[in-house]
Amino acid sequence: MPDESPAVIFVLFGATGDLAKRMVLPSFYELAVENLLPRSWALIGNGRGHRSDDEFRDHIKNSLTEFAAAPDDDQWETFAKNVHFAGGGFTVDDPGDLPSVIDDLREKLGGSVQLVHYIALPPTTFIDYTEALGAHQLATDARVVYEKPFGTSPDKFRELDVAVHKVFDEKQVYRIDHFLGKESTQNLHVLRFANGMVSGVWNREHVEQVQIDVPETLDIDDRAEFYDATGAFLDMVVTHLFQVAAEVAMEPPVSLAADDLQEARESVIGAFRPLDPAEVVYGQYEGYRDTEGIAADSTRETFVAARLWVDTDRWRDVPFILRTGKMLDHSAQRVSLVFRRPVDGPITDVPADGTVLTFDLKGDGSIDMTMTVKEPGSGTALSTGHLSLPLDSVADGLSPYSRLINDVLRGDRSLFTRPDGLAHVWEVAAPLLANPPAPQSYAPHSSGPAAAAELAGSCGWVSA
């Protein structure tokens, strides 16, 4: 960043929490080490309790050691000098220590200062903290980042949206969905629009179905209370999987400028058909109810598979099959376009999953192609072959959270969600929330309920 960029004061609400230690703090440190922060900056952690600056610095150092890598001594010294803690909570009636810590830092940093508020708090508190930011004049010209989920039901979404816009202008708001920050997710539009060979086949004429498949081997033991109140559908589908589906389904944006890209992605969500509960399978892994903190009669889903339809000329009648769940037999984050088999010509016995373009979103990401080829040797038997382009072979990328926080600092909103898109998300979700199917039990470390396999039809789940 050039030297003339304004100083940044980054206020992390929920600084003592799980997300902060696993993602936000290590990412902020990564930006510092990569020289992607402005020349002058300060990080303020906020919480209800009191901690000294040094205690908070130790907390960050431990988080880095546990979730990233132990910091280099010199780099850590430079970083730690800019870190502060403002305790005592933050409410409309009592702002605690935060305003005075910000005032001191404004004076110390001098010149123009960009305030960035990162709300890494339980979603039930988003409205209170938003109102407090307004009440204590900390919203003017600031940027604010909301963690997901932005709302927990159609009504709660609307309430939150109104509360946020009473305090902030839409241009100040960054609703984060870290799946949009993944390298491979961004290649869904770059590969498509930069390669005529790909853009020409990105439609219903050539694509039989789209699969967005995010199985996880993880359990929920560390987050039992959050998970039992949330479930797989809200935790993963209305958030990450819908945004990724929109990345696949969008029409070409006017340009890749932030507003155009965001407009293309968010507006196609308006064409998602409300989910039909008959096309959704819920599952719960055996043993879930024995977890500490989970009610013995919980019907919370730990697995979802759903068929989504996108009613545009490009995608009409092409199923988008979404799947995610905990305690499954493998972990993956794959978006696959399964291509139609040739309808005429000399080769008719091509397997249903014989031509598949896959974007692997996990880690550094890769783009993979499965193609039907001739089995080596005599005869004309068919086989399938795979090509893989690991994205770390192209360039070193930032982790998704670092990438998105960097975008906030640069004022680029292209990879953040918009309220019109989210309003549609909740309309799509509403029939299922009103009438959820009973979860079917599945064995831990299996592929989930058998009924989910049927949703994928003759192709099967291509990442299985």
Ligand SMILES: NC(=O)C1=CN([C@@H]2O[C@H](COP(=O)(O)OP(=O)(O)OC[C@H]3O[C@@H](n4cnc5c(N)ncnc54)[C@H](OP(=O)(O)O)[C@@H]3O)[C@@H](O)[C@H]2O)C=CC1
């Ligand atoms: N954890 C994860 O893996 C992910 C989390 N998220 C989202 O990030 C946000 C934060 O999640 P996470 O860090 O897990 O949450 P935590 O439950 O760890 O809460 C974060 C912090 O918020 C403060 N807090 C807790 N309850 C309240 C309350 N009722 N009022 C005010 N402050 C409170 C606590 O800090 P103190 O006691 O110091 O005040 C706590 O350390 C959520 O919106 C979540 O959905 C998104 C993706 C992944």
Ligand SMILES: O=C1O[C@H](COP(=O)(O)O)[C@@H](O)[C@H](O)[C@H]1O
């Ligand atoms: O937001 C969430 O995402 C993670 C999976 O994403 P990853 O990229 O961090 O692996 C998921 O495990 C978690 O339940 C969910 O809250």
